[in-house]
Amino acid sequence: GAVVSQHPSRVICKSGTSVKIECRSLDFQATTMFWYRQFPKQSLMLMATSNEGSKATYEQGVEKDKFLINHASLTLSTLTVTSAHPEDSSFYICSATQTGAPGNTIYFGEGSWLTVV
């Protein structure tokens, strides 16, 4: 079946550095992907909608210059956390919908744990 893969699954970085997380749809094309963030013991909050070939749409309160999203192909979206700080430590997870499929086929990646030290 369709699979969405995220990489890396876990990453530790130093404060002030940038880290990139990839979200790939492995056997289908996705013109739209979504990035969510989950703090420990909390729910998932939508950060942004990643649109292939155009700018991402960010949710209110999410800094677009800090969380850079690039969706350069129909199978890959990347989230770059720039100048990371400890408060950016979180679980980041993406989702993708198979183009042309009904709305029920939303696939999530395995998620990426980011720890900023």
Place this chain on the structure above:
Amino acid sequence: GEDVEQSLFLSVREGDSSVINCTYTDSSSTYLYWYKQEPGAGLQLLTYIFSNMDMKQDQRLTVLLNKKDKHLSLRIADTQTGDSAIYFCAESLTGGGNKLTFGTGTQLKVEL
């Protein structure tokens, strides 16, 4: 904006049924979903229901939808220790594409 609420915690004995409840405020939902998240893991889609349905059964899982009251529930029959996890309901809205609004999550603990 939309708001999706769940009770935080549920404890049941192995073999009993579990019922996890969810309320939402936006009436323009198209699909409603139930996801399971085990510690340190991603999201596993359990089941979903289209907004024009009022019930869906899938093996041990039964989803009930009351659109009038904006209430969604997930019943797990014969609950097992492997069902211990956090359960999230989520909704996608008409015209919202496939972005989801998640509930606050219910931690299910299954005791022997």
